[in-house]
Amino acid sequence: xxxxxxxxxxxxxxxxxxxxxxxxxxxxxxxxxxxxxxxxxxxxxxxxxxxxxxxxxxxxxxxxxxxxxxxxxxxxxxxxxxxxxxxxxxxxxxxxxxxxxxxxxxxxxxxxxxxxxxxxxxxxxxxxxxxxxxxxxxxxxxxxxxxxxxxxxxxxxxxxxxxxxxxxxxxxxxxxxxxxxxxxxxxxxxxxxxxxxxxxxxxxxxxxxxxxxxxxxxxxxxxxxxxxxxxxxxxxxxxxxxxxxxxxxxxxxxxxxxxxxxxxxxxxxxxxxxxxxxxxxxxxxxxxxxxxxxxxxxxxxxx
Ligand SMILES: NC(=O)c1ccc[n+]([C@@H]2O[C@H](COP(=O)([O-])OP(=O)(O)OC[C@H]3O[C@@H](n4cnc5c(N)ncnc54)[C@H](OP(=O)(O)O)[C@@H]3O)[C@@H](O)[C@H]2O)c1
Numbered sequence: 031x032x033x034x035x036x037x038x039x040x041x042x043x044x045x046x047x048x049x050x051x052x053x054x055x056x057x058x059x060x061x062x063x064x065x066x067x068x069x070x071x072x073x074x075x076x077x078x079x080x081x082x083x084x085x086x087x088x089x090x091x092x093x094x095x096x097x098x099x100x101x102x103x104x105x106x107x108x109x110x111x112x113x114x115x116x117x118x119x120x121x122x123x124x125x126x127x128x129x130x131x132x133x134x135x136x137x138x139x140x141x142x143x144x145x146x147x148x149x150x151x152x153x154x155x156x157x158x159x160x161x162x163x164x165x166x167x168x169x170x171x172x173x174x175x176x177x178x179x180x181x182x183x184x185x186x187x188x189x190x191x192x193x194x195x196x197x198x199x200x201x202x203x204x205x206x207x208x209x210x211x212x213x214x215x216x217x218x219x220x221x222x223x224x225x226x227x228x229x230x231x232x233x234x235x236x237x238x239x240x241x242x243x244x245x246x247x248x249x250x251x252x253x254x255x256x257x258x259x260x261x262x263x264x265x266x267x268x269x270x271x272x273x274x275x276x277x278x279x280x281x282x283x284x285x286x287x288x289x290x291x292x293x294x295x296x297x298x299x300x301x302x303x304x305x306x307x308x309x310x311x312x313x314x315x316x317x318x319x320x321x322x323x324x325x326x327x328x329x330x331x332x333x
Pocket of ligand 1: 189
């Protein structure tokens with residue numbers, strides 16, 4: 031490893047936990063993790079990391095998080111807004127707060143995780159606020175690397191979890207819209223490999239890098255592959271997205287009553303209709319290795 035110390039915001043999430051595991055494997059001794067609860071602080075300590083209790087939407091709580099830190103990593107992201115926190119607060123204000131802290135501590139590199147499809151012009155809040163956060167990083171004056179990944183798949187990832195909740199119990203699989211929008215699922219192991227390569231190579235500094243797996247797969251394809259891996263066969267039923275949106279409050283109510291229904295927002299249903307892809311050769315061209323195919327990634331994630 032080129033650097034001696036890393037501090038990770040979002041280290042308690044799916045991508046973050048995999049990254050922390052990899053940093054440990056690399057033998058990095060000084061790893062700090064932003065945590066939001068005492069319980070997570072205890073978890074961090076038990077794993078050999080230094081916890082920093084705070085919340086990226088609260089600037090004061092971040093003071094000192096990047097002291098004596100070479101690389102600041104921002105993996106914080108939300109996929110739906112809550113009453114407490116909006117996309118703007120979590121993505122834009124949160125990134126601004128981290129950047130201010132990184133500047134005052136003089137970090138050597140700021141790694142920022144955005145998302146494929148991030149766009150200032152997007153009518154949707156998730157991709158728009160992701161792009162606004164990128165802008166803050168790009169204009170910060172700090173050396174930075176920005177990743178824009180497509181869906182990241184691995185044990186415990188949120189996307190596979192909600193698909194399983196849909197595919198397993200239902201006699202038929204409901205799909206909002208025609209299911210033809212394409213995605214480019216990427217294995218978490220490959221994401222980690224790209225991360226390690228990027229932060230150890232100065233030629234990656236100042237770049238915004240789109241990355242995805244080796245295939246463009248429609249949502250229908252993804253469901254079919256998932257059924258193949260699970261060894262089940264069920265019909266896919268396409269529903270008008272307006273109907274699915276109308277059922278959202280009802281679904282939420284059922285979830286509160288304990289029904290196992292994946293919670294989705296109206297915006298997520300809309301985003302499911304939009305291609306989320308880049309060059310299928312991106313990883314091989316940029317990072318010099320062949321990424322894993324979705325079916326193999328899924329088998330590993332579910333094993
Ligand atoms: N997973 C994917 O397929 C995918 C694809 C493209 C881009 N991304 C991006 O990659 C990043 C990581 O994704 P993920 O799948 O690992 O998400 P995740 O599992 O939901 O983890 C989100 C992380 O953000 C933290 N967090 C949320 N709000 C926070 C706040 N206000 N202050 C401090 N921490 C906060 C969470 O902390 P708690 O543990 O306290 O909740 C958690 O550590 C996100 O930026 C996401 O947008 C993910």
